[in-house]
Amino acid sequence: QLQLVExxxxxxxxxxxxxxxxxxxxxxxxxYHIGWFRQAPGKExxxxxxxxxxxxxxxxxxxxxxxxxxxxxxxxxxxxLQMNSLKPEDTGIYYCAADRVxxxxxxxxxxxxxxxxxxxxxxSS
Numbered sequence: 001q002l003q004l005v006e007x008x009x010x011x012x013x014x015x016x017x018x019x020x021x022x023x024x025x026x027x028x029x030x031x032y033h034i035g036w037f038r039q040a041p042g043k044e045x046x047x048x049x050x051x052x053x054x055x056x057x058x059x060x061x062x063x064x065x066x067x068x069x070x071x072x073x074x075x076x077x078x079x080x081l082q083m084n085s086l087k088p089e090d091t092g093i094y095y096c097a098a099d100r101v102x103x104x105x106x107x108x109x110x111x112x113x114x115x116x117x118x119x120x121x122x123x124s125s
Contacts, residue, residue, distance in 0.1 A: 002027050002114040004096050009119030012086055020081040020119060022096030029072065032098040033105035034079040035112055036070065038121070040092040047108025048094070051079060059106060064090075086123045093118040 008020040022034060035050040049070040050059045058070050069082040079096060097112035099105065104112055 002098055004098060004114060004116035006094060006096050006116045006119040009094060009121045011122045011124065013125050014087060014123055016086050016123070017082070017084045018086065018121060020083065020094055020096075020121075022079045022081075022116060024077050024098070027098075028074075029077050029079060029098070030074045032100060032114075033102055034070075034072070035097045035099070035105060035108060036079075036081045037095045037097060037108075037110055037112075038090075038092040039095070039118075040089075043092075045095070045110045047110060049081060050105040050108055052102060052105055059108060061108060083121075086121075088123045091121060091123050094121050 003025045005023050012018055033052050036048040037045050038048050039045040048061050048064055051070045067085045071080050095118045096116045098114045099112040
């Protein structure tokens, strides 16, 4: 069974930074496309970023381009989401997810097959 665990969330002031981690157990992350999604209160889950397998191609939502960076650390079986210049509208629960279908990674659709439990990110002064 695929198991994903997110960490690194917290409370940060606007303009600050956080680095989220997504660590896998029971499988190798580099065999899967890994996406980050977020869900704000009262809103639908939305795609934030995705990193593909092998070539490590990356994709970002327009709202986070230039501020967020997704990366892999294969020896640690971990994917990171570095978030800089955070805004209040970045607040939400952040989830990582794994899937083998590249189209889902390209389109950042929230229908990935395996999900973590999420980590809360709050951007507020």
